[in-house]
Amino acid sequence: MYKKTLSLRxxxxxxxxxxxxxxxxxxxxxxxxxxxxxYPRKEGFMVLELSGHKxxxxxxxxxxxxxxxxxxxxxxxxxxxxxxxxxxGACTAVCATGALHIKRPEMTVEFDKERCSxxxxxxxxxxxxxxxxRFNRTLLD
Amino acid sequence: MAKKKVxxxxxxxxxxxxxxxxxxxxxxxxxxxxxxxxxEQAAREIDVVTTGTFAPMCSSxxxxxxxxxxxxxKASSVSLNGVPAYAGLAAVDIYIGATxxxxxxxxxxxxxxxxxxxxxxxxxxxxxxxxxxxxxxxYGTDCYPNRSLKKRVALxxxxxxxxxxxxxxxQNYNCAVNLTSKTIYTYMGVLKPNCGNANYSxxxxxxxxxxxxxxxxxxxxxxxFLGGAVGYIIGPGTQHNPDVARADNGTPLSPAGTLMVxxxxxxxxxxWVAGVxxxxxxxxxxxxxxxxxxxxxxxxxxxxxVSDEELFTQIIDYGSDYPKGEAVSLGxxxxxxxxxxxxxxxxxxxxxxxxxxxxxxxxxADLLKEWIEKGQFLLxxxxxxxxxGKMGMA
Ligand code: SF4
Ligand code: SF4
Numbered sequence: 001m002y003k004k005t006l007s008l009r010x011x012x013x014x015x016x017x018x019x020x021x022x023x024x025x026x027x028x029x030x031x032x033x034x035x036x037x038x039y040p041r042k043e044g045f046m047v048l049e050l051s052g053h054k055x056x057x058x059x060x061x062x063x064x065x066x067x068x069x070x071x072x073x074x075x076x077x078x079x080x081x082x083x084x085x086x087x088x089g090a091c092t093a094v095c096a097t098g099a100l101h102i103k104r105p106e107m108t109v110e111f112d113k114e115r116c117s118x119x120x121x122x123x124x125x126x127x128x129x130x131x132x133x134r135f136n137r138t139l140l141d
Numbered sequence: 142m143a144k145k146k147v148x149x150x151x152x153x154x155x156x157x158x159x160x161x162x163x164x165x166x167x168x169x170x171x172x173x174x175x176x177x178x179x180x181e182q183a184a185r186e187i188d189v190v191t192t193g194t195f196a197p198m199c200s201s202x203x204x205x206x207x208x209x210x211x212x213x214x215k216a217s218s219v220s221l222n223g224v225p226a227y228a229g230l231a232a233v234d235i236y237i238g239a240t241x242x243x244x245x246x247x248x249x250x251x252x253x254x255x256x257x258x259x260x261x262x263x264x265x266x267x268x269x270x271x272x273x274x275x276x277x278x279x280y281g282t283d284c285y286p287n288r289s290l291k292k293r294v295a296l297x298x299x300x301x302x303x304x305x306x307x308x309x310x311x312q313n314y315n316c317a318v319n320l321t322s323k324t325i326y327t328y329m330g331v332l333k334p335n336c337g338n339a340n341y342s343x344x345x346x347x348x349x350x351x352x353x354x355x356x357x358x359x360x361x362x363x364x365x366f367l368g369g370a371v372g373y374i375i376g377p378g379t380q381h382n383p384d385v386a387r388a389d390n391g392t393p394l395s396p397a398g399t400l401m402v403x404x405x406x407x408x409x410x411x412x413w414v415a416g417v418x419x420x421x422x423x424x425x426x427x428x429x430x431x432x433x434x435x436x437x438x439x440x441x442x443x444x445x446x447v448s449d450e451e452l453f454t455q456i457i458d459y460g461s462d463y464p465k466g467e468a469v470s471l472g473x474x475x476x477x478x479x480x481x482x483x484x485x486x487x488x489x490x491x492x493x494x495x496x497x498x499x500x501x502x503x504x505x506a507d508l509l510k511e512w513i514e515k516g517q518f519l520l521x522x523x524x525x526x527x528x529x530g531k532m533g534m535a
Contacts, residue, residue: 089496090494104482
């Protein structure tokens with residue numbers, strides 16, 4: 001599951017499009033509105049958590065952009081669920097920054113948050129689903 | 142005067158366990174002991190060597206009996222949390238396989254599929270004490286009139302639940318690379334193009350069958366650690382093939398022996414039976430298996446003293462050779478090289494990536510050692526050792 005929190009800025013004159021229906025029906029995505037300030041005939045702002053398959057996600061975002069919405073992703077954190085991680089090392093295959101790396105000779109898998117670029121490769125590649133995307137809630141205030 | 146050669150029996154060792162005198166070491170400790178003292182002296186001092194492995198093992202599953210049900214039902218199709226189980230058994234007996242995806246899983250419809258929930262996860266949830274939704278349909282008979290059933294069940298309410306894995310603890314396994322120019326998603330993990338990484342999935346010197354390479358002590362009836370509880374080897378696993386090329390130390394140079402194992406799911410712990418999702422491949426179950434090896438003589442001491450430097454496997458291309466069914470060895474690497482972080486291949490240093498948890502394997506070997514030292518776990522004499530193939534005919 002690919003999940004990102006996005007900020008959407010709507011133009012003053014919104015096109016007549018059923019955005020929500022399209023995201024769900026055309027792109028098989030689900031969403032959760034975290035914040036919305038939309039005034040009729042004024043610029044609108046919305047924080048949306050969008051999730052689905054990565055390819056559908058990308059197509060969905062492209063769609064939003066083509067209808068004139070400014071889409072930006074909002075800061076999120078990659079966390080490791082220490083309960084679930086069983087220190088196999090599979091994630092080190094996809095982690096280009098070395099944030100996930102093996103400590104030798106112990107063979108424990110370390111997660112160095114400082115080096116993480118939040119590319120989210122490990123989220124899909126971890127067999128235990130131990131790498132989680134967490135939205136940084138402070139940005140909502 | 143030369144000392145008498147060591148020759149112990151399982152009964153001798155069990156007697157020492159009961160008396161609290163048994164000496165147990167893990168397989169990685171044994172490597173150092175045999176190296177320093179030699180096999181004869183090691184056999185004199187050490188009674189049991191514990192091994193361990195923790196990795197996705199696809200050929201796993203559980204037999205479950207969900208009866209009795211009122212009115213009575215002879216279920217013909219059953220699912221658990223939306224994952225189909227095999228119901229072609231008696232009325233309320235089913236088998237839930239680790240790799241079965243949920244009915245509504247999009248699979249690889251959009252590649253690579255995520256395979257978020259499957260049989261392995263159902264087993265994991267049950268062991269973790271979570272309730273699971275059971276749905277069954279039936280065609281109805283005079284003796285079993287009920288045609289449909291839907292209820293939430295917890296592991297402890299089931300009349301029986303047995304983990305029975307047809308093939309676990311492979312004795313050695315391939316080292317996978319990808320020589321194509323595209324990333325591929327396999328049961329050996331994500332393999333980056335142009336040999337970007339080399340994945341392996343064996344605990345090396347801690348691995349159960351690499352410590353008894355010729356199957357001298359293990360077989361039907363061997364008591365083991367399975368999923369955090371006591372389990373048993375019930376015979377050779379599927380694809381058990383002793384007749385492969387071997388090193389001088391008896392260990393196979395490619396996949397060889399396997400174990401069929403069984404244990405009571407109700408006694409297990411979710412830490413040691415964990416549902417997994419292999420990106421683009423499917424669902425599976427990571428299983429913890431630990432096998433105690435009785436050090437009956439110097440030969441067995443020598444076998445259990447094997448170290449990662451003396452264990453080898455083959456590099457196989459999963460990009461084009463393996464899918465064609467034409468897997469050929471592109472080179473041999475040792476587990477010491479694999480564990481070091483890079484392996485030499487075609488003049489480059491390829492990052493090596495484990496799929497098998499060495500940390501957990503060691504924890505299993507330590508736990509099993511503790512159980513034996515505390516007198517909670519006695520060894521068994523197998524009724525029949527694993528088939529040794531041509532080696533056994535010599
Ligand atoms: S792949 Fe997942 S379980 Fe394995 S070490 Fe990485 S985070 Fe932990
Ligand atoms: S998000 Fe990317 S950089 Fe961060 S740990 Fe995962 S793979 Fe590495």
